[in-house]
Amino acid sequence: MAIQEEIIYEGRPHVGDLIASTLLLFTIIWVVFWIPAVVNYVFSRYRFTNRRITVEGGWLGRNRTDVIYREVESVRAIPATVFGSIFGYGVLLIVLRDGAKLELKAVPKFREIAEYIEDRIDQYSDRKTTTKT
Numbered sequence: 517m518a519i520q521e522e523i524i525y526e527g528r529p530h531v532g533d534l535i536a537s538t539l540l541l542f543t544i545i546w547v548v549f550w551i552p553a554v555v556n557y558v559f560s561r562y563r564f565t566n567r568r569i570t571v572e573g574g575w576l577g578r579n580r581t582d583v584i585y586r587e588v589e590s591v592r593a594i595p596a597t598v599f600g601s602i603f604g605y606g607v608l609l610i611v612l613r614d615g616a617k618l619e620l621k622a623v624p625k626f627r628e629i630a631e632y633i634e635d636r637i638d639q640y641s642d643r644k645t646t647t648k649t
Contacts, residue, residue, distance in 0.1 A: 521565040524632055529560050529622035530605030536597060556621055564629055566636075569610070571620060581618065585636040589613045593630035596622060608633075 537553035559577045563570040569583045592609040595601045606626035610618040610633070623629060 532603035
């Protein structure tokens with residue numbers, strides 16, 4: 517019998533990042549930011565459940581990274597841009613216990629998801645302290 521996972525968020529990066537980059541495409545310099553925004557929107561998928569974080573990305577979406585909350589040391593929610601503040605998307609910087617960092621760009625509802633991850637981290641740290649004593 518498989519364990520059921522409750523999905524908190526599943527989907528692509530926020531389309532606002534792509535729109536903002538497209539609107540600013542009129543300057544030649546902004547092309548450098550527009551291409552990664554298109555690739556991120558087309559090939560990336562985020563899934564946050566009650567058990568883990570899954571990121572599918574890379575060229576043609578061939579890479580998959582799964583992180584369980586027990587491995588997460590901390591999470592930071594950073595508004596992406598002025599457009600990100602308006603449309604409600606941002607960057608999640610997740611630091612793992614082994615020192616590795618996972619940067620998720622254009623995450624919708626990034627503040628709520630960061631709070632949820634922090635709650636899950638607190639749950640695991642509470643379990644560790646109660647089991648050790």
